Each structure stands twice: as C-alpha cells, then as structure tokens.
Amino acid sequence: MSRAVCPGSFDPVTHGHLDIIARAARLFDEVIVAIGVNPSKSRLFAPDERVAMLERSVAGLDVANVRVAGFTGLVTDFCREQDAQAIVKGLRSSSDFDYELPMAHMNVALTSVETVFLPTATGQSFVSSSLVKEVAAFGGDVSAFVPPFVLDALTARLAERT
Template identity: 85%
Template sequence: MSRAVCPGSFDPVTHGHLDIIGRAASLFDEVIVAIGVNPSKSRLFGPEERTEMLRRAVEPFANVRVEGFTGLVTDFCLAHDAPAIVKGLRASSDFDYEMPMAQMNSALTGVETVFLPTSTRQSFVSSSLVKEVAAFGGDVSAFVPDFVLAALTARLAAGGTT
C-alpha cells in the first residue's frame, strides 16, 4: 500500500489545501493529513477545531484520514509507515522554502517529498491571507468551505485566537 502524509497547520483549511489533498488521494492508496500542533504558536483555531474542520472537509475522499502531530513530520511519517510527504507549491518562493527541508528529510530518514503545483485557481490562496482579508471584512467565501467560513466569521467577530 502506498501511503503519504500531507502536513500543515491548516489554520484554517482552504480550497487550496483541499485541492492538494484530493490530488494526493488520487496518487496514493492512503493519505494522512497531519495537523501540526505547536503549543508555542498562536493560532486562530485550536488543534481540536482544526482537526474537526479538516475531518469534515475531507469526507469526500474515502482514502484520507486526519491526525494531529507534534515534533518532526518525518518522525510522524516513519511511525505511520508513510514513505512520502506531499506538499503544494504556489510559487517559486514555496519551492525555495520547501526544497532544503525535503532534502534534509530524505537525507536523514529516507522520507521523500512529492511536490504538487497548486491549481491556477488556488495559486494565491493561503490561510494567512484568508485570515487577513476576512479580518478586514473582505469576502473569502470563494476560498474556504462554507462551514469554515462560518467558523472563521464567528471567531473573528469574537476577536480572538487560541
């Protein structure tokens, strides 16, 4: 069985994330969406909220499951017998950031990284940009699932991060 891990913070999950996850699901027998949990970082949504949103968002993909992790993504991959990490690339700056990590991961553990270019419709979408636009009252409904939009709107109205 081929298994891959799609890691990220997913704060919040966007249609761009789901595009990469869906395409990875068509390439691998199983995809584990690994939500990074870093207690020292402030996020708009807590780990449980992000996990629930992602589980709901990936329901259409029968071979995708969601789990949280702490520490190195390669340790998570090795513990789950996943020889590949899937990362989406929006621009050359993403490649410049991701390539040294991919090479380090491969050199240290043998876990390989598969890069997927984002679709042109999603190439500019990031969780950070979605949160920023939404915080200023912009319409981000085209970039996130409806239930994520509702949670995002409610969280921003409450004025808080986790």
C-alpha cells in the same frame, strides 16, 4: 501499500489545501492529513478545531483513502510512526519551492521519506490561510476560498476577537 502524509497547520483549511489532498489521494493508497501542533505558535483555531474542520472537509471529497491526525514534533518522526513513504506539499510559487526544497532534502536525509511536490490548481496560487484570515479580519469576502462551514467558524472567531 503506498502511504503519504500531507502536513500543515490548516489554520483554516482552504479549497487549495483540499485540492492538494484530493489529488494526493489519487496518487497514493492512503493519505494522512497531518495537522501540526506547535504550542509556541499562536493559531486562530485550536488543534481539535482544526482536526474537526479537516475531518468534515475531507468527508466532502470524492475519496475514501484520507484520514486526519494531529502531530507534534518533526513530520519525519510522524511519517516513521505512520509507515509513510512520502510527504506531499503543495507549491503556489517558486518562493514556496525555494522554502520547501531544503526541508525535503533534510527529510530524506533523516528518514528516507521522499517529498512529492504538487503545483496548486489554476486560480488557487495566491490563496493562503494567512491571507484568508487577514482579508476576513478586515471584512473582505473570502467565501470563494474556504468551505461554507469554515467561513462560518472563521467569521465567528474573528467576531469574538473584536
């Protein structure tokens, strides 16, 4: 069985993330969406909220071989625990590749887990969780970039902070 991990912070999940997850699900027998929990980083949504949003989001995909899990520490340790052979990463631009390539080399050196890079879908290359949060914080319309229930949660969370 081929198993891949699709790691990220998903704060919040975007349509770009979901596209990469769905495409990975067609390439591997099982895909584990791994939500990184780093206590030293400040996130808009708590780990359990991000897990719930991802679970609801992937339930809406036309795939049955995706599950969601949180993890702490190194993604390679998580991959070993899950018996995953690959890490799937989406690339929006050449700068993403420049950032991700050294990590891919380190990951394979540590655990023999290969990294598979998938280019983002046309029209999604500029979308990031950080940009979505920033635009939404200034009242911009980000409804095209996140599922409706994520937009509701994002709007509510940002309203709490003002």
